[in-house]
Amino acid sequence: MGKSKARITAIGTYVPQKKLVNEDLERMVDTNDEWIVQRTGMKERRITGDEEFASHLAYHAIENMIEKYQKNIQDVDCIIVATTTPDYAFPSVACQIQSHFNITSTAAFDLNATCAGFTYGLHLANNLITSEAHKKVLVVATETLSKVTDYEDRTTCILFGDGAGAMLMEFDEESPSFLASHMGTNGDGGIHVYRTTFATTMGEKPLNSTGLMVQNGREVYKWAVRTVPQGMEQLLFKAEQDMEDINWFIPHSANLRMVESICDKSQFPIEKTLTSMKYYGNTSSASIPLALNLGIEEGKVKAGDTLLLYGFGGGLTHLGLLLTWNI
Structure with a gap:
């Protein structure tokens, strides 16, 4: 496509306002704070109320964006929402x-690329x-994973x-954000x-049909730790840049051990990596904008990075995306 x-x-x-801390989980399943922190780096998560859905989180994230940057969105001509937990099968959260x-006057649709949803968007x-x-x-990336989590697992x-996280993108030939x-x-x-x-099977394999999330963490971990460093290498090759040129790495905040392994294998310093899992947990597609915004608020991410x-x-x-941060 060119530049x-x-x-x-x-x-x-x-x-959301409601917190689910490790001590709460100790009362729900056989676990403890030390075990959770050691394996995931997580201390807290935010949980929606019974009548609080993906659309509500999206509205608040967009309002936060408008307020901080004094933006007008009435002339937006396309709305893309990344979510795996929409309020309804249809209409979409974007609508x-x-x-x-x-x-x-706008196009509006949801996409489902799970935890890669935000970068896809x-x-x-x-x-x-x-x-x-x-x-x-x-x-917009917006997720209510607590509603599909098995709290007995x-x-x-x-x-x-x-x-949830929201980002506004505008036409600008002079100073675009996207490198590769x-x-x-x-x-x-x-x-x-x-x-x-x-469906109750995938191929010929039977599935857990409760409608709750099922994860083989070991297999996902092995795939991510193998795949992401290779992808990072390809991304930098396309942009003709080196690891040293990256100011901040912002991966999906799946869990801290996975991110540490990715950094170790790609030889990228964990100190230059931004995550959001410590106080928000794994928020799927919303984890990257949450981590980026935390980095901005903490004064880490600066214009030109x-x-x-x-x-x-x-x-x-x-x-994966390589960006110039030029807000």
């Missing part, structure tokens, strides 16, 4: 956002703007939380992390 013409101009985030903010928005099909795109219930992308899919690994709706974002998860699918 990007899309610039990121604003970011906002939101997490609910259009209605809530009364955006007069940014990649798609960049291509839509660069092709000049659209001028101003709102990308001690290996998975310690991981997941709820949250790299993606891939391993559909054979879909059996390792799934949630059923209608080069960022490497990498989403990976169920599918199995992955997508």
Whole structure:
């Protein structure tokens, strides 16, 4: 497609008020704070209320973005929402956002790339703007994983939380944000992390059909630690850059041990890596914008920084982006 013409101009985030701390989980399953921290790096997660859904988190994240950057979204001409936990099968969360903010003329759709959803959304928005099909795109990641978590499964219930992030992208030929992308899919690994709706088998393999998340953490871990460092290498090769050129690495916050292994294998310093799992848990597609926004608020991420974002998860699918942060 050639040089990007899309610039990121604003970011906002939101997490629900209710906290689920490790001590709460100790009372629910056979686990303890030390075990959870040692294996995941997580202390807290945010949990939605019974009548609080993905659309509500999205509204708050967008409002946070508008307030911080004084942005007008009435002329947004495309809304892309990454989510695996929409309020409804249909209408989409994107359509609910259009209605809530009364955006007069826009395309609106949800995409499901699980934990790679946010980077997928940014990649798609960049291509839509660069092709000049659209001028101003709102990308939102919003998840309510607590609603599909099995709180009797001690290996998975310690991981997941709820949250949302929003980003505004606009046409700008002079100072685009996007430098390179790299993606891939391993559909054979879909059996390792799934949630059923209608089907009770995958291929010939029987599934847990409760509608709750099921994860083979060991297999997902092995795939991610092998795949992401290779993807990072390909991404830098495309952009003709080196690891030393990256100011901040922002991977999906699956768990801290996985991120540490990815950094170790790619020989990237963990000190230059931003995550959001300590206080928010694994929020799937929302974890990258939450981590990035924390880095901005803490004064770490600055204008002119080069960022490497990498989403990976169920599918199995992955997508990495190299960005110039020029807000």
